[in-house]
Amino acid sequence: xxxxxxxxxxxxxxxxxxxxxxxxxxxxxxxxxxxxxxxxxxxxxxxxxxxxxxxxxxxxxxxxxxxxxxxxxxxxxxxxxxxxxxxxxxxxxxxxxxxxxxxxxxxxxxxxxxxxxxxxxxxxxx
Numbered sequence: 723x724x725x726x727x728x729x730x731x732x733x734x735x736x737x738x739x740x741x742x743x744x745x746x747x748x749x750x751x752x753x754x755x756x757x758x759x760x761x762x763x764x765x766x767x768x769x770x771x772x773x774x775x776x777x778x779x780x781x782x783x784x785x786x787x788x789x790x791x792x793x794x795x796x797x798x799x800x801x802x803x804x805x806x807x808x809x810x811x812x813x814x815x816x817x818x819x820x821x822x823x824x825x826x827x828x829x830x831x832x833x834x835x836x837x838x839x840x841x842x843x844x845x846x847x848x
Contacts (some may be wrong), residue, residue: 730818732760732825734805735783737798743789749816754804755783767841783812790817794826795846801831 735756743749759770776784788808794817798804805827806817818825 723814727766727768729766729768729810730762730807732762732766732805733769733773733786733788733808734758734760734803737800737802737804738785739800740795740798741790748792750787750795752788752790752795752798752804753785754788755779755781755785757770758784764810769808769815772810776807779794786815788815789813791819794821796828798828803829803831811845838843 733754733756735754735758737752739753741751743751756773759767759773761767761770772820773784773786776786778784784802788806790804790806794806807821808815808817
């Protein structure tokens with residue numbers, strides 16, 4: 723098997739889906755709508771160009787699948803924001819298994835949903 727060159731890229735986006743990895747018991751596959759990639763100093767960026775080749779969705783974001791250690795994800799679900807460092811491997815994109823504290827972040831979605839007055843929407847009768 724050929725290994726990829728040493729590479730690492732910081733990726734940020736919104737979790738679209740999450741499911742158990744089909745072959746790695748301690749990993750989940752996260753479908754991420756990527757809104758940004760950033761080079762990691764001193765390492766090649768193979769992920770950014772790979773993301774750029776993905777056909778964009780209607781909103782312009784590109785979705786990629788990333789294998790992420792399940793223990794890092796906690797109860798993350800669709801809508802959560804994820805920032806992590808990712809390697810391009812022969813088996814696809816893989817997040818760092820033991821990231822530094824400042825290299826991995828999960829944030830719950832804004833539950834306000836854009837409401838500014840705190841009011842509730844009318845409920846239609848059944």
